[in-house]
Amino acid sequence: MGIEDEVSPNALKVYKAMKDAGWASEEKMGTAERITMSIKLPKTMVMNALQELQTKGIARRKVREKAAGYYLVR
Numbered sequence: 001m002g003i004e005d006e007v008s009p010n011a012l013k014v015y016k017a018m019k020d021a022g023w024a025s026e027e028k029m030g031t032a033e034r035i036t037m038s039i040k041l042p043k044t045m046v047m048n049a050l051q052e053l054q055t056k057g058i059a060r061r062k063v064r065e066k067a068a069g070y071y072l073v074r
Contacts, residue, residue, distance in 0.1 A: 006056055011049040013039050015058065018072050026062060029069035 004012060017039045023030045036046045050070055053059035062069045 003058065007052055007058070008049065010041060010045050011052045013041065014046060014049040015053060015072070018059070018070065023070065024072045026060075026069075026071055029062060029071035031067045031069060033067065035070070 003015060007015065014035055017035055018024075018030065021030055021034075021038065022028055032043065032046055032050060035050075036043045039046070041049075050059060050061070054061055058074055059070055059072050062071070
């Protein structure tokens with residue numbers, strides 16, 4: 001069972017964009033704004049997809065001073 005079966009199409013787009021950008025660790029993480037620019041989806045859809053990925057344990061959120069960072073766990 002792959003990730004395609006677990007998440008919605010928008011979450012899959014966000015996952016692939018994060019994977020392609022190499023955001024797979026806490027040292028290398030990206031913001032929701034950068035994801036939004038790279039996949040051309042509205043920010044609310046990206047935020048919902050990120051929330052879904054967090055709920056499923058696929059991505060993590062790290063609170064920082066200016067903007068939260070996101071990275072993949074699996």
